[in-house]
Amino acid sequence: MIALADADATRALGARLAASVRGGDAIALVGDLGAGKTTFVAGFAAALGAEARSPTFSLVNEYAARVLIWHVDLYRLERASELPELGLDELAGDPRGVLLVEWADRFDVLPSDHLQLVLAHTGDTRTLTATGTGPRGRELAAHLEPGA
Numbered sequence: 001m002i003a004l005a006d007a008d009a010t011r012a013l014g015a016r017l018a019a020s021v022r023g024g025d026a027i028a029l030v031g032d033l034g035a036g037k038t039t040f041v042a043g044f045a046a047a048l049g050a051e052a053r054s055p056t057f058s059l060v061n062e063y064a065a066r067v068l069i070w071h072v073d074l075y076r077l078e079r080a081s082e083l084p085e086l087g088l089d090e091l092a093g094d095p096r097g098v099l100l101v102e103w104a105d106r107f108d109v110l111p112s113d114h115l116q117l118v119l120a121h122t123g124d125t126r127t128l129t130a131t132g133t134g135p136r137g138r139e140l141a142a143h144l145e146p147g148a
Contacts, residue, residue, distance in 0.1 A: 001129050015044065107147065115131070
C-alpha cells in the first residue's frame with residue numbers, strides 16, 4: 001500500500017507508472033468517487049505528453065501520446081450488454097496503446113494479465129494498492145513500489 005499525501009502525489013505516481021508502460025498494457029482503476037482515479041490518469045497522461053479529460057461525458061477518450069492512451073470510464077454503464085459498443089475487446093492488448101479503465105470492478109472487461117490499482121480515501125488519508133494479475137501486471141506493480 002502506498003500513501004498519497006495529496007492530488008500532486010497521486011499525479012506523480014501516475015507519471016511514475018507511465019515511464020514503465022508499453023503498448024498492450026491494461027490498467028484497472030478502482031475506488032469510490034473522489035478517490036483519485038482521474039487524477040492518477042491525468043498524471044499518467046501528462047507524463048506521456050497528453051492532456052487527460054474527465055471521461056464522464058464520453059465513455060472512451062483516446063489521447064495521442066508516446067503510446068496511445070485509451071481512457072475508459074464505466075461509471076455510467078448500467079448493463080454488461082452495453083459493453084460491446086465501447087469496443088474494449090479490440091483495445092485490450094492492442095500493441096499501439098495502453099488501456100486505462102476507471103470503475104473496472106463494475107464489469108469484467110480487462111485481459112487476465114493487467115495491473116489493478118485500488119485508490120482509497122478516508123478523511124485526509126489517501127492510499128493506492130497495486131496488484132498485478134499476471135506477469136506483466138506484476139512487473140508494472142513493482143515499478144510503483146517505494147524505492148523502485
